[in-house]
Amino acid sequence: MTVIYESEDREGTKTREYYVVDAIPKKPRKLPREAYHDSFRELTGQMRLSLQAITPLYVGSGGYEFDSEGIYLPFARRSSELIIPGSSLKGVIRSYAEALSPSCFGGECQGETFCPCCAIFGAKDYSGRVSCLDAEPSDEYSTKTVEIKVRWGKKNRDRRGRRLYYHGDIWEAEKDTGERVEVVPAGTQFHFDLLFKNLAEWELGLLILAMGLSPQHRFELKMGGGKNRGLGSIRFELSEIQARQSKNSFSSFHIQTESLQVDKLVKIYFKKFPRYEEDIKQLIRDFHSRTKPEEDGLQ
Numbered sequence: 674m675t676v677i678y679e680s681e682d683r684e685g686t687k688t689r690e691y692y693v694v695d696a697i698p699k700k701p702r703k704l705p706r707e708a709y710h711d712s713f714r715e716l717t718g719q720m721r722l723s724l725q726a727i728t729p730l731y732v733g734s735g736g737y738e739f740d741s742e743g744i745y746l747p748f749a750r751r752s753s754e755l756i757i758p759g760s761s762l763k764g765v766i767r768s769y770a771e772a773l774s775p776s777c778f779g780g781e782c783q784g785e786t787f788c789p790c791c792a793i794f795g796a797k798d799y800s801g802r803v804s805c806l807d808a809e810p811s812d813e814y815s816t817k818t819v820e821i822k823v824r825w826g827k828k829n830r831d832r833r834g835r836r837l838y839y840h841g842d843i844w845e846a847e848k849d850t851g852e853r854v855e856v857v858p859a860g861t862q863f864h865f866d867l868l869f870k871n872l873a874e875w876e877l878g879l880l881i882l883a884m885g886l887s888p889q890h891r892f893e894l895k896m897g898g899g900k901n902r903g904l905g906s907i908r909f910e911l912s913e914i915q916a917r918q919s920k921n922s923f924s925s926f927h928i929q930t931e932s933l934q935v936d937k938l939v940k941i942y943f944k945k946f947p948r949y950e951e952d953i954k955q956l957i958r959d960f961h962s963r964t965k966p967e968e969d970g971l972q
């Protein structure tokens with residue numbers, strides 16, 4: 674059964690969060706670890722991607738800074754240049770992949786059996802087969818600080834399920850009553866590489882689906898801080914995907930480079946879990962119907 678419920682804050686105001694419960698089982702029958710390591714038959718390669726901010730985006734570094742107006746939360750940087758850390762990118766892709774597959778929450782699997790996402794992204798003692806490099810701005814960029822509302826959630830609320838977020842306008846606060854964060858404006862573009870090794874075709878299909886890259890199943894994602902206050906709507910675009918596949922399982926294996934068709938891979942993913950295909954498509958439609966850029970004055 675699928676339940677989607679919306680969240681309220683202490684004053685009873687609807688928040689920008691909603692919860693999806695049991696759309697796709699959280700505890701699938703797990704596969705033995707060896708099943709994911711048929712290392713000479715699978716796909717190894719990289720995707721070149723861009724990320725566009727659809728609303729102002731804030732990805733923090735965990736620290737604080739001061740300016741003439743006081744304290745604020747700065748955007749992440751590497752030697753003074755703005756970046757989106759690869760670990761943040763991997764985290765957001767994983768959370769959507771978990772929502773769209775029979776996977777556990779955030780890497781709970783242990784021992785010798787893994788759900789699909791632990792096998793792809795890693796678990797406690799296993800580093801996974803996907804990594805993202807840090808994203809850098811594609812062009813000249815600017816940042817500004819915005820003051821967003823501090824939102825206190827209702828206590829004692831049953832928060833079972835997977836938390837997702839509406840897209841919408843920034844929820845700005847009156848001066849000196851909110852939280853100041855450094856954002857890049859809507860329209861800012863970043864680029865990065867995603868590296869993968871030994872992925873089965875269905876696993877690569879899940880990655881593509883979870884990033885909203887399938888032309889049939891496009892959607893915008895949310896990332897970074899302030900997601901429930903109008904920040905962090907993003908869109909991924911795939912510029913290039915390269916993969917090589919071994920045709921021989923012995924040491925002198927032949928490597929073939931091929932350009933992969935993303936929709937073919939997504940179809941292979943749906944074939945892997947036919948029981949969940951309709952629920953997965955419904956979830957994606959729901960991600961999308963909760964994106965109303967024209968109503969919210971977004972681009």
Ligand SMILES: [Zn+2]
Pocket residue numbers: 776777778780781782787788789790791792796
């Ligand atoms: Zn797991």
